[in-house]
Amino acid sequence: xxxxxxxxxxxxxxxxxxxxxxxxxxxxxxxxxxxxxxxxxxxxxxxxxxxxxxxxxxxxxxxxxxxxxxxxxxxxxxxxxxxxxxxxxxxxxxxxxxxxxxxxxxxxxxxxxxxxxxxxxxxxxxxxxxxxxxxxxxxxxxxxxxxxxxxxxxxxxxxxxxxxxxxxxxxxxxxxxxxxxxxxxxxxxxxxxxxxxxxxxxxxxxxxxxxxxxxxxxxxxxxxxxxxxxxxxxxxxxxxxxxxxxxxxxxxxxxxx
Amino acid sequence: xxxxxxxxxxxxxxxxxxxxxxxxxxxxxxxxxxxxxxxxxxxxxxxxxxxxxxxxxxxxxxxxxxxxxxxxxxxxxxxxxxxxxxxxxxxxxxxxxxxxxxxxxxxxxxxxxxxxxxxxxxxxxxxxxxxxxxxxxxxxxxxxxxxxxxxxxxxxxxxxxxxxxxxxxxxxxxxxxxxxxxxxxxxxxxxxxxxxxxxxxxxxxxxxxxxxxxxxxxxxxxxxxxxxxxxxxxxxxxxxxxxxxxxxxxxxxxxxxxxxxxxxxxxxxxxxxxxxxxxxxxxxxxxxxxxxxxxxxxxxxxxxxxxxxxxxxxxxxxxxxxxxxxxxxxxxxxxxxxxxxxxxxxxxxxxxxxxxxxxxxxxxxxxxxxxxxxxxxxxxxxxxxxxxxxxxxxxxxxxxxxxxxxxxxxxxxxxxxxxxxxxxxxxxxxxxxxxxxxxxxxxxxxxxxxxxxxxxxx
Numbered sequence: 001x002x003x004x005x006x007x008x009x010x011x012x013x014x015x016x017x018x019x020x021x022x023x024x025x026x027x028x029x030x031x032x033x034x035x036x037x038x039x040x041x042x043x044x045x046x047x048x049x050x051x052x053x054x055x056x057x058x059x060x061x062x063x064x065x066x067x068x069x070x071x072x073x074x075x076x077x078x079x080x081x082x083x084x085x086x087x088x089x090x091x092x093x094x095x096x097x098x099x100x101x102x103x104x105x106x107x108x109x110x111x112x113x114x115x116x117x118x119x120x121x122x123x124x125x126x127x128x129x130x131x132x133x134x135x136x137x138x139x140x141x142x143x144x145x146x147x148x149x150x151x152x153x154x155x156x157x158x159x160x161x162x163x164x165x166x167x168x169x170x171x172x173x174x175x176x177x178x179x180x181x182x183x184x185x186x187x188x189x190x191x192x193x194x195x196x197x198x199x200x201x202x203x204x205x206x207x208x209x210x211x212x213x214x215x216x217x218x219x220x221x222x223x224x225x226x227x228x229x230x231x232x233x234x235x236x237x238x239x240x241x242x243x244x245x246x247x248x249x250x251x252x253x254x255x256x257x
Numbered sequence: 258x259x260x261x262x263x264x265x266x267x268x269x270x271x272x273x274x275x276x277x278x279x280x281x282x283x284x285x286x287x288x289x290x291x292x293x294x295x296x297x298x299x300x301x302x303x304x305x306x307x308x309x310x311x312x313x314x315x316x317x318x319x320x321x322x323x324x325x326x327x328x329x330x331x332x333x334x335x336x337x338x339x340x341x342x343x344x345x346x347x348x349x350x351x352x353x354x355x356x357x358x359x360x361x362x363x364x365x366x367x368x369x370x371x372x373x374x375x376x377x378x379x380x381x382x383x384x385x386x387x388x389x390x391x392x393x394x395x396x397x398x399x400x401x402x403x404x405x406x407x408x409x410x411x412x413x414x415x416x417x418x419x420x421x422x423x424x425x426x427x428x429x430x431x432x433x434x435x436x437x438x439x440x441x442x443x444x445x446x447x448x449x450x451x452x453x454x455x456x457x458x459x460x461x462x463x464x465x466x467x468x469x470x471x472x473x474x475x476x477x478x479x480x481x482x483x484x485x486x487x488x489x490x491x492x493x494x495x496x497x498x499x500x501x502x503x504x505x506x507x508x509x510x511x512x513x514x515x516x517x518x519x520x521x522x523x524x525x526x527x528x529x530x531x532x533x534x535x536x537x538x539x540x541x542x543x544x545x546x547x548x549x550x551x552x553x554x555x556x557x558x559x560x561x562x563x564x565x566x567x568x569x570x571x572x573x574x575x576x577x578x579x580x581x582x583x584x585x586x587x588x589x590x591x592x593x594x595x596x597x598x599x600x601x602x603x604x605x606x607x608x609x610x611x612x613x614x615x616x617x618x619x620x621x622x623x624x625x626x627x628x629x630x631x632x633x634x635x636x637x638x639x640x641x642x643x644x645x646x647x648x649x650x651x652x653x654x655x656x657x658x659x660x661x662x663x664x665x666x667x668x669x670x671x672x673x674x675x676x677x678x679x680x681x682x683x684x685x686x687x688x689x690x691x692x693x694x695x696x697x698x699x700x701x702x703x704x705x706x707x708x709x710x711x712x713x714x715x
Contacts, residue, residue, distance in 0.1 A: 088421070093426070094420075094422035094425055094426075095425060095426070095429070097422070097423070099422070102417065102418075102419075128496055130417065133419075134417070134418070134419035137419045138419065138447060138452075141420060141425065142447060143429075145432070146425070146428040146429050146445060147431055147432055147433070148425060148429045149426075149429045149430060149433075183586060214537075254337060
């Protein structure tokens with residue numbers, strides 16, 4: 001941590017691209033696997049914190065996207081992932097107009113790590129923690145170049161669900177929790193960097209596709225597949241790529257929890 | 258527990274070091290700056306390309322020429338005098354703005370300095386305070402990188418709150434918006450205790466322009482301003498962004514007559530149309546009746562109402578609906594002109610939270626030309642456009658895109674309709690501002706200097 005390179009995210013230092021190369025190489029696999037696991041756990045932390053703070057789905061999704069975009073440009077060794085996560089939650093609240101207080105974030109995080117313990121005292125320790133969250137927010141803003149407004153798959157999924165509902169047999173729809181499942185699948189996408197690798201429409205189509213398939217709900221077959229009607233540029237390959245990323249995340253869950 | 262404290266503290270320390278490396282202490286300063294430069298490289302590249310693409314379109318030639326901006330003027334002039342000159346642009350045409358500091362002593366400071374970086378506080382010199390906002394102070398400044406005038410919006414950071422959300426919103430939205438009628442965000446400077454947004458410098462704003470030319474503007478100029486305003490609205494609405502705070506103060510006017518939309522602090526990317534937005538947004542005078550009634554599912558029609566009010570204000574010289582007190586008085590002002598809406602013409606209106614018919618005085622819709630006399634003197638199409646923009650019912654209010662096609666604008670040269678987003682309408686031959694009939698600065702009347710100093714005009 002003493003070298004100058006650790007003080008700045010290496011991706012911004014032209015001289016030290018070795019960590020990027022390391023990830024591509026076979027030798028970096030173990031490390032990259034460990035990083036993915038770390039991020040998986042931290043994202044779980046973001047979601048749990050978000051739920052406890054009463055945040056809506058979209059602000060939580062924004063927090064996760066901020067988190068993944070940050071690590072796109074920074075090495076996991078340079079900054080503390082959980083601190084970045086807390087600042088992402090705070091920043092997401094500002095971006096999505098559902099403001100949270102640093103104090104609440106700190107207390108909820110404290111309970112996450114020390115379940116059953118009393119809330120934090122308002123002492124110097126507490127103010128230092130709060131300063132860290134605020135300072136880290138600025139770091140995230142700088143890293144992301146102030147580009148913090150994102151488009152999420154949620155609105156697309158909602159729209160697609162309404163369209164598909166009208167195509168499906170009414171009884172089949174009421175028997176199967178398609179909406180709930182696809183919504184849950186969508187939320188799970190945010191555990192990994194896959195949520196920033198695919199475009200929102202494709203993620204929405206893929207989660208709906210997976211939900212329909214898992215319950216064996218059939219849609220009337222026409223000239224085109226149903227997803228081609230809903231989203232012009234999506235292909236089966238896109239859907240498969242999203243689904244495969246998502247299934248990998250579920251594998252990861254088994255290893256992490 | 259202990260561990261957790263330690264890692265958060267440690268991480269915070271690293272963050273502080275990285276954010277404010279150049280400020281730590283003297284022997285670290287050099288290193289810190291180098292780091293900052295590296296980090297800003299991306300920003301810099303982006304800004305450079307932006308400048309290149311921009312330079313030929315929206316800058317007055319005097320500001321582009323490095324020789325002129327670098328050389329001292331013939332005589333020394335005190336700072337406040339430039340303030341006056343900038344306002345008297347009918348006489349000076351804003352030319353004096355190209356040598357902002359005057360005196361010879363500043364010569365070496367303002368030569369081209371290729372070594373200076375974007376994103377660094379020392380690359381800009383702040384000249385004078387232009388205004389004070391809710392969360393920021395605005396200064397007129399000059400870039401030491403290329404001598405361009407800039408407006409420095411210095412945002413105060415509260416230690417407990419971090420970066421104000423309005424600043425985050427403004428910066429993140431403006432970065433993606435490149436349009437001739439939207440203020441350019443050149444650069445962002447962050448230091449430990451402040452965040453400064455560097456905007457292009459624009460001489461005045463519509464509120465000032467209106468007070469300088471009382472009694473209504475030249476109808477030709479109104480048309481040009483409205484066209485530019487609607488062009489900007491059309492652009493942001495097509496990108497699913499609402500401005501939400503349109504008012505003459507937020508519309509900057511260059512000496513050429515270019516209108517630039519500014520202050521995106523309340524703007525937001527528009528997402529699902531049924532989403533509830535926080536309902537406290539537009540300054541009351543420019544707020545549409547649906548929002549005043551407590552509706553939260555507003556959309557692009559919100560900005561169109563604001564534009565309609567500004568349209569009337571430019572023609573008449575005074576605000577269309579100047580409510581003084583609260584939402585109800587504001588609504589009453591609107592009903593007096595447009596009539597109280599009923600369930601018949603606006604299904605669902607009675608369900609809105611602030612709909613209290615017993616508090617509204619009954620009034621019939623009136624003909625707009627009887628309310629705003631200036632409309633009487635102008636062709637019918639002017640009144641028609643005002644009417645379409647000021648519809649009580651948000652669903653039937655004209656869209657920005659349709660309004661640009663309205664016959665009201667048919668007298669403008671046709672090429673104006675096919676400009677690229679980043680090209681100013683004043684590039685079209687024959688498009689220019691007319692001299693206003695009334696000008697308080699030229700009528701020989703004296704203005705108290707204290708009035709000038711308190712005014713905001715960037």
